[in-house]
């Protein structure tokens with residue numbers, strides 16, 4: 001081979017080969033032996049990177065708009081557009097965000113369960129509250145809010161008038177709904193603890209069949225002290241409608257501690273159970289035999305270990321006053337962590353992956 005031929009071969013080799021000479025890599029390396037191949041590969045790679053870049057840009061845009069309804073880092077002024085008494089110490093309040101501050105409509109379509117912080121402007125403290133039906137296209141959010149006699153923000157909110165400005169920020173995810181993860185979700189609430197569950201049910205059970213492939217069944221146990229403290233008629237009507245129209249998806253059990261002299265026009269007396277949400281009521285609704293002792297139920301569990309019963313994915317969400325949470329699911333742990341599962345659900349053998357204290 002002449003020197004010129006040898007130089008030509010070397011230059012062709014240099015220009016046509018893209019070889020990773022790293023000796024540490026055990027992976028097979030790609031070798032492009034022809035300039036055209038190299039060009040095609042380079043264009044292909046550039047095209048793929050560009051596509052990946054635009055795809056990730058679109059994804060990150062869509063997730064960021066879905067996640068961020070309002071900025072978390074600053075307060076947005078909203079107007080109190082409605083305030084109605086809904087019981088001895090509760091109000092239904094509607095806050096409206098000005099149209100120009102609203103994010104695009106798609107970002108208002110948020111999966112449950114979420115809340116926003118509302119700020120008491122007098123003393124600059126904030127508390128989270130749960131929009132019952134999320135946010136509509138006009139920027140309206142409605143809340144059912146209980147006033148605590150010594151409560152800072154709830155008392156301040158109850159003193160506000162229609163037309164007043166109230167500052168809110170962000171949305172905070174309380175719990176993440178996932179389609180078809182659970183066969184059964186049991187919701188247990190006391191007082192205004194029903195608000196996150198109302199948001200969840202209103203969102204999921206209002207979806208048209210074409211918009212939802214979820215098969216999860218929901219059972220709500222709700223208790224208030226007396227009939228007049230039950231959720232307002234508008235909420236009970238919606239829940240009653242779901243129970244009537246979708247009995248295979250949703251069942252509701254309403255409890256009051258006592259009937260006293262108060263009434264609630266939206267719930268017929270015979271639909272109210274008097275007493276606390278008991279172990280036997282929960283067991284009955286889950287189809288467990290309350291008359292069996294714990295060892296009989298344990299034996300039944302072991303003997304049916306291969307049956308569909310054990311594959312049944314169940315989740316309990318519990319929300320309400322601390323004493324109620326403790327009685328149903330065991331007390332919160334340190335710094336309001338979940339703590340161990342105790343109370344009725346602990347006695348029934350449910351574990352921390354099946355119980356969530358909101």
Ligand SMILES: Cc1cc2nc3c(=O)[nH]c(=O)nc-3n(C[C@H](O)[C@H](O)[C@H](O)COP(=O)(O)OP(=O)(O)OC[C@H]3O[C@@H](n4cnc5c(N)ncnc54)[C@H](O)[C@@H]3O)c2cc1C
Nearest residue numbers: 115127128129130144145146148150151152153154192195
């Ligand atoms: C994610 C989330 C969503 C919430 N959504 C709603 C909602 O939609 N509607 C609503 O009314 N509340 C809701 N709350 C409760 C709300 O955030 C406040 O805790 C409540 O309004 C009391 O605040 P406050 O400033 O008035 O009382 P604070 O000044 O914080 O407390 C004053 C007194 O009230 C008592 N107290 C405070 N909170 C409770 C309570 N929950 N149960 C019993 N006693 C209490 C305290 O023990 C204390 O004695 C939600 C809480 C969370 C964490």
